[in-house]
Amino acid sequence: VSYEAGRYYVSVTAEIEETSRYNNDLEASYHPQTDGIGVDLGVKSLAIVSDGRIFENINTSSRARRLEKRLRREQRRLSRKYEMRKKKGGSTATASANIEKKKLSVQRLHQRLANLRRNHENQIIHALVEQKPRFITVEDLNVTGMMKNRHLSKAVSEQRFYSFREKLRRKAESIGIEFRIADRFYPSSKTCHACGHVHSSLKLKARIYVCPVCDYTEDRDLNAALNLRDTKNYRIA
Template sequence: MLRGLKTEISPTEEQKQIIHQSIGICRYLYNGYLANNKELYQQYKDGLIDKKQAFMSANDFDKYINNKVKIQNEFKWIDNCGSKARKKSICNCETAYKRFLSGKSGFPKFKKKKNEDVKAYFPKNNKTDWTIERHRVKIPTLKWVRLKEKGYIPVNSIVKSGTVSYKAGRYYVSVLVELPDYNDYSKSTNEGIGIDLGIKDLAVCSNGEAYKNVNKTKKVKKLEKSLKRQQRRLSRKYESLKKNKRKGGTAARQNIQKQIVKVQKLHQKLSNIRQDYTRKIISEIVKQKPSYITVEDLNIRGMMKNRHLSKAVAQQNLSEFRKILTYKCNWLNIELRIVDRFYPSSKTCHKCGYVNKDLKLSDRVYICPECGYAENRDYNASLNLKDCEIYKIA
């Protein structure tokens, strides 16, 4: 069984320099390939070239870099990154661009240096590369790098491929390893669970469990308050740089870069807290080994258009919840049922089936006008989801 694992590493200063150099070259080639194809596409629209000439493949662009660009003295620094790593970044951009041409996604975005959203691919050149020990990993070019979380990656596991990334002042290694299939895939005979996702509480389950909104905790509120302050300081630095167009601009830009890292670290800390909370909730649910789990197919994009709720919806990471839950259910052989988004789970009485169309979002207790049944709105919805017979399997 192939499984992806990601953990933080602690490289030396020399290794950090190589990582940043490799990431920078990969970003340059990614943006160069995208800009080149964008220009060709524009020429095709203007009628200057035919359709066959409007696309350059990753192989052709790699040959162009090797035969025409690298031979120039001003571009010899491209050789500081491995050829396979360079080719991988170009192939990644080609995949994204082809998805755009086929209508599966939007136009790929150019990678920015301040975001550092490009990973450096380190290929396995010989048998000793990507050797895993309890406290360190042998990465090609970088050699031995210490792991911050010891024992997370199984010792002596077979690594198929690996990348190194940088985000908010921290360095990470992602590896695809081959692990023995040790999980129990037998079908469970336990009762199913319906989960109602929301904003007031992240998840309310039909078994009576309710998981609170982590964004309402003191720790998260304190971090968000600190983030606002740091963002204001960053905004003021930008305004100051615009006003003072003199020789001291270079020092001001350095201060801006330091402030950007501070903001990134706070964003990353908040993201880690939310993601960790989501993963723990899902692990707690699937450990009960239900025969099936039912969730609603929420229209998150539509919910984000509501300017009063968009921030709260974004903070809940509902799409991330669905993605991790799908992965866990497939891994543990739990049937994940997806109910249509137009199914009135909140407005339907679980006792008699009456649909109360006048129910408002502010009504937190569901009171049935027909039979007088009264229950928490979200818990009533989770019970209806559990008993729903019209669904799709994820």
């Protein structure tokens, strides 16, 4: 039994017989129905798929923004209440009923945001696997680099990429879909999907990829997703 944000949760474990879904020959028994897909993870849109599908970043939705705004306001109110209590000489270790109430509302908002993000991620993952692709390729993420990142907001968004990718990997694994991670140094964004030229001076803010060699023009993230789909530089996770 656990307690979080004013609610009790009960978890139950049960032993179930192993089914064919979890056998080692899972991949052999998996029958793909569509070609493999490449998935590019981004900030503006969370995921861009080589088949053209775009999944928005929930954090930029008005629902998430409203919740975040309310959360910031509630957090400010809570810290003010703490300050007042300190000034009056009260202990901050034992909070008043009023403070407890505020704390609970902050926790609830945190939880609602987390639920919103989790639901959104689960929906995307479901959409990616339900068409039974032959494989899924994603880019490699520099985990050690992201931990060293001093910009908190960037570190947080990278952390979310990582957890999203892990969730997708586990889901693919449970179904038997081959999960590919492109080589860390494979330039999926800078490579022209039409002629293979590596456009090394491509600016980070350029949203459209225009190949200086063959004039191929494509949305930057879609070009990257197509390259991820077709690359031979990958490892199977």
